[in-house]
Amino acid sequence: MTEGPGPAITPRTRARARHILDHYYIGPARDPRVLEVWGYTPRMSYVPGDEVVLHVSTTAERWSFEVGRDGLRYEPLLQMDDLPGHHRDTPADCSVTGCGWPESARFTVPDDWRPGGYLITLRAERDGDRIEEHHLILIRRARHLPPAPYVLVCATGTWVAYNCWGGSNHYEGITGPDGNAFSPVLSTQRPWTRGFCKLPPGAPRALPELPQKPGEMVRYPYMEWAYAYGYSKKYASSGWASYERPFARWAEAEDRDFDFATLHNLDSDPDLLSRHRCAIFVGHDEYWSARMRDAVDAFVEEGGKVARLAGNFLWQTRIENQGRNQICYKYTAEHDPKAKGSTPHLTTAAWEVAPVNRPGALTFGVNALRGVYAGLGRCVGNGPGGFTVYRPGHWGFANTGLGYGDQLGAGSRIFGYEVDGLDYRMDDGLPYPACTDGAVPEIVILAMGLATSIENDTGAWGETLYIGATDAEFKAKALFGAVTPETLDASARGNGMIIHWQKGRGEIFTAATCEWVMGLTRGDAQVIAVTRNVLDRFGSGQTSTDQAS
Structure with a gap:
């Protein structure tokens, strides 16, 4: 079985990974001398006929992207090359307020694209060195088509919560009075952290394949692996690559008729499930x-x-600002404005x-x-x-x-x-x-x-x-x-x-x-x-x- 395009690991790529992992999160180097490419889409799911807008920042003069269906076999479907690169200013609090980058490219989802997970691979090159960033678009079947018996609802609320790109998530971050606290407010308008959308074979899982050995020091192999290869340590906790993708591939091999949606779709379209x-x-x-x-x-x-x-x-969350923000006060729920308002049952606790x-x-x-x-x-x-x-x-x-x-x-x-x-x-x-x-x-x-x-x-x-x-x-x-x-x-x-x-x-x-x-x-x-x-x-x-x- 073929896989999607993989990263080229070069000495420069490894040096960059070590630089980023001087702190716990993945984010922009904010240095034009460092080759990088990052991007995001305004939404997480699209239907045929929708336009997908890419917001991209890169230090390369030119960049390209490929879109492929990430199913049982990776199917490349769209390629755009030789796009002009622009290195965008990124707000220090982008993980909370969003990156705010302008549009870099767009494409329309064709009618014949099947339901599934679609991987967008951004590429930038300089002096033979290559960096890739991966995104996922979840395509769910257009309403004019017959509904599938099953719908796989992807855990995008958890994806957002664990996404550390830019500095903060619902666990730790650059926010708070000491600059080292989780953020109760997160933006969806930023790239996914490295490892959420694509992983190489052999990436360790949070649950080790063998139990801990008595008498030996406890190990967390997935964190060690993430540090060594420049991935987010949260890759094993959330994301398409670790969870929904394995199930989708198995279900496709079973020849089951599946549709795809996200939890964020349920928030905006609560009748979505009734079709299945x-x-x-x-x-x-x-x-x-x-x-x-x-x-x-x-x-x-x-x-x-x-x-x-x-x-x-x-955890209960709230989705605000037309899906651009996710709110979860968690351990500090008493600070949630809802806690003392007219709807305390909506407190994010x-x-x-x-x-x-x-x-x-x-x-x-x-x-x-x-x-x-x-x-x-x-x-x-x-x-x-x-x-x-x-x-x-x-x-x-x-x-x-x-x-x-x-x-x-x-x-x-x-x-x-x-x-x-x-x-x-x-x-x-x-x-x-x-x-x-x-x-x-x-x-x-x-x-x-x-x-x-x-x-x-x-x-x-x-x-x-x-x-x-x-x-x-x-x-x-x-x-x-x-x-x-x-x-x-x-x-x-x-x-x-x-x-x-x-x-x-x-x-x-x-x-x-x-x-x-x-x-x-x-x-x-x-x-x-x-x-x-x-x-x-x-x-x-x-x-x-x-x-x-």
Whole structure:
């Protein structure tokens, strides 16, 4: 199978990568002597007939771009060469306010372009040295065409949240009184950070392929790799290349008829899902607006089916300024203007906490604060890597050969790096929702595994923990009102679940883990069988009465 165009790694390219990674984020060198090319599009998705405008800054005299469909095989479709280059001034706070670059080129999306992910590759050359920057446009089928049974909704809320290009994201940045704080306001009018749209083969994932070895210093191979090759350390946490692309390629190989959309599409067009039988969410799907979530709830109540093969449904956001800004105050939610306004439920905080009080279990059957880390660093670092099966008779496990207590996906390491779960009780060896956290008795727990919010400190000399106890402290305060030894202990324990739920006239199947896609990519026959079972049933419109309780 052929891939898209890859970067030419030259001595000058490597020197540039080291320069940029003197700080944690990717961004412009602001030095015309450094060869670079960056660009962005005003929107994330387009339909046939739309004009796509490219805003590009480069230190080269001439530049070019290629557009190709990034499916099972990379298909180059459009090439424009010998375009005049311009090095644009970039505001210091571009990650918050946007780059504001003028138009550099444009093209119209042809009617015959199929739904899918489209990679735009920008190229600039000088003295034989080449730099590339990659962008993704998600093409969704025009409304005059017959709707596909399935629509893959890409987690663009999380893409924006992790995009560090220009200095800030929803985690860390150049903002705040000390110039070192996350930004609650992010702009979509800037390039994607390196690694979100395209990755070379072999790029490590956040969840390592093998468990941590006892007695050895903990490692985070994906961060080491990112530093060595000039990629953002957030590449493994979000983006088309790490999550939606593997699923889209697998689905295309299965010859399934898919349409494509973004979470931002749901925010602006809440009726979009009604054209399809089954909405699919994959990967790391952490940041949603209330309007996005409302669209899914309405879809399911009216008979729609949802396959959520994704983890970490945690933060409420707001999309403002016609999609140009994403808002999420997170840990400082009391500073959100909505917190003291007439609509405090729209405060950009965790779903499960006041004043939002809208647990994720009400939509997808699981909650983020009841799960979180598995397999990352020393957070369940020696765990099995899969789900323990409790209800093997459920239709989701048909043709898998799995029995009670078996592990699903351990060999392909699908459990992590962040998972969602529930408070639960055990009765005769079977888990049931405790219904203390927004869950309802109709939710059927099919499989589960253990997670934690505290990274285990083994006391290894020289070791620095990445996760530590910060998340557990936030969870303790959010769920119990204070951080004490008792609440911290309770907050350390979590889980990740596979659940099935007949809700309203529709159905939900959730495998609450970021890494489900790796079961497909690594050819895990049992994970593939479960995925086929869900898509076959949900794509056909069939309703299950088999709860296998």
